[in-house]
Amino acid sequence: MAKATGGESRFVVRSNEIDYRGQATMPALVSYMQEAAWENTATLGISMYELLERGLTWVLQRMRVEMFRYPRHAEPIIVETWASGREKVFLHRDFRIYTSEGELLGQATSVWLVMDVVKRQLVAVPDFIMAQEIAPGQEPLPFAKGKLPQLQETQYEQQTPVRWHDIDLNRHVTNTRYLQWALDTLPVAVLEQQLSQVDIIFRAESLLGDTVTAVAGAGEAPGVYLHKLISQETGKELVQARTEWKKLES
Structure with missing residues (x-):
């Protein structure tokens, strides 16, 4: 604890x-x-x-x-x-x-x-x-650092307009919405599996009125997918992510 x-x-x-x-x-x-x-x-x-x-x-x-x-x-x-x-x-x-x-x-x-x-x-x-003391009560987890693999080939894509209820206290898209959009890009056959791990990097903000393009494709191993979210308004990469999925036991 x-x-x-x-x-x-x-x-x-x-x-x-x-x-x-x-x-x-x-x-x-x-x-x-x-x-x-x-x-x-x-x-x-x-x-x-x-x-x-x-x-x-x-x-x-x-x-x-x-x-x-x-x-x-x-x-x-x-x-x-x-x-x-x-x-x-x-x-x-x-x-x-x-x-x-x-x-x-x-x-x-x-x-x-x-x-x-x-x-x-x-x-x-x-x-x-x-000035706040950093004194974890247990061994810290390995820091999230280093680059994620780059998406080489887009297999899935969808576009989503930024609406009012996507915006948070900072007046930009809330990061849980980014995560949802990244995951929703994948087909149902993948989504029905168990998401065991996600590593997501937030690179830029997106504002009301923008449209976000989400793309995804296969990663470096079976069950691994790579994701990107891009702003149509600015052309900036908003999010990069890597997800790992496991088949559910019958």
């Missing part, structure tokens, strides 16, 4: 957060983890609201999630999170998801940056954030 610098949040899987198997979806689980991170930063006085008062905000740059078992509808879960390290302007945060009985369901590591909300530019980590 994490020390005082970490946090523990409790959730119950809701009916609008499950798939056809009655299990929580990956976007829902990522939402739980981000909510836990928000609650933890609030106790430290560095939540998004505190940053916004200074003209700053948190930006998720990368997240790598590994799931061992997905919680089911109405199942209570506990999300532990803690700041796990710093590298220059990169702030690392880890997560572990447990059942109320202590079974480890999944884990994740993430990278966060600080952005100036007016200039829409990344800034050096302010001193009031740097």
